[in-house]
Amino acid sequence: MIVLKTARELAYMRDAGRIVAETLQEMEKAVKPGVTTAELDAKAEDYIRQQGAKPSFKGYQGFPATICSSINEQVVHGIPGLRKLENGDIISIDVGASVNDYHGDAAITVPVGEIDAELQRLLDVTRQSLHVGIEQARIGNRLFDISHAIQEYVEDNRFSVVRQFVGHGIGKKMHEEPQVPNYGPAGRGPRLQAGMTLAIEPMVNAGTWEVETKEDQWTVVTKDMKPSAHFEHTIAITDDGPEILTRTRGA
């Protein structure tokens, strides 16, 4: 069942989304060579709690932290720890927070120091594919119009989209229906309606789309160990088009 949100629910989600976006802004400032992912995690948790919100991931199906930190060939769901960021790495940071039990969820991938041009292209294409997808999140379109637009953009740029992990509906639960794949045929899936809220999150690999989960049961890596990037926004479908909920005030 896809839950359509009321104006009041959307207001909570806008609050949660803003806090998530601000947390990511803090993360972007904090990422530099020598910093550990556990330090980033602590900073994110402090920020979210200071705002009176709750970290959505901590304890979710046993996930131990506030952020997912995924470096280089790690695709998503990396667990923060003592690994230090190095010059030339890329790190994906995924954060969720809730206000009055309504969740916001977003992710960015940022360079650590100087990265090579092809890695930068991977980040740019992934970020742009998210926006190409969001552009399709309009009343009357179908869900897979979003999926198809992302896949087409990514593959035209000679990268691949992860199949095994997908975006999702979001609201009072962090994961609601529908699933939002980043691939698929246009013109299929449920029709989009005002009040739907979706977390759209392309995971884009430099090499093969295939991924596997490590022994910790969380960290997902590319099968060919080539780098992967991840960008995500929580959006609402409104009469005026897609509204990005996970953004900072004034952005």
Add this chain to the structure above:
Amino acid sequence: MAVGQVTPGQLVLSRNGRDQNRYFLVLKILDPDYLLIADGRYRKVDTPKKKKVKHLQLTELVVAEIGEMLQQGKTPTNTQVDSAIRQLLETVEVGL
């Protein structure tokens, strides 16, 4: 945080029904609750079993070649499915 999803070519273990404890490959995802599965022996590829996801245990293993074929709209043969499952079960410790 992304949602894990079933993918064509993925190895699954039946947990409920008369095919309990048999391994199958996913041929098609019908919707978030139902899959079409076959093992090339007990269930042939042209008469796959429609199965509820919650009656299956998913593994992390995906047969890449068969996954690719299915994505391209081709159907693997019974022999291909059967031998892929056997090969997977022989060569790896299936982590459930």
